Amino acid sequence: xxxxxxxxxxxxxxxxxxxxxxxxxxxxxxxxxxxxxxxxxxxxxxxxxxxxxxxxxxxxxxxxxxxxxxxxxxxxxxxxxxxxxxxxxxxxxx
Numbered sequence: 001x002x003x004x005x006x007x008x009x010x011x012x013x014x015x016x017x018x019x020x021x022x023x024x025x026x027x028x029x030x031x032x033x034x035x036x037x038x039x040x041x042x043x044x045x046x047x048x049x050x051x052x053x054x055x056x057x058x059x060x061x062x063x064x065x066x067x068x069x070x071x072x073x074x075x076x077x078x079x080x081x082x083x084x085x086x087x088x089x090x091x092x093x094x
Contacts, residue, residue, distance in 0.1 A: 005024075005026055005031075005038060007082070010035060011035045012034070013036070013038075014037070014038045015041075016038065016041075063088065064088030065089050066090055068090075069090060070092075070093055071094055077090040
């Protein structure tokens, strides 16, 4: 989880939903300098999940895809993530 939070862009938000037994260890300076936020919720309600599934099924949800990479270029994809050069999602295509 720490890596996910550290990969946020300036003023980014990490949303943690659900349960985990993983520890979240992050130095406050990582949040302060990037002005990042961490928000959480125990879980979505049944109604929330039903709504999300209905929206996805109707094609009303979208995800910004920055780049689709063949598996052979996974190192390039990870490098761009680490450099915070990705706007949206990187996708690996088999």
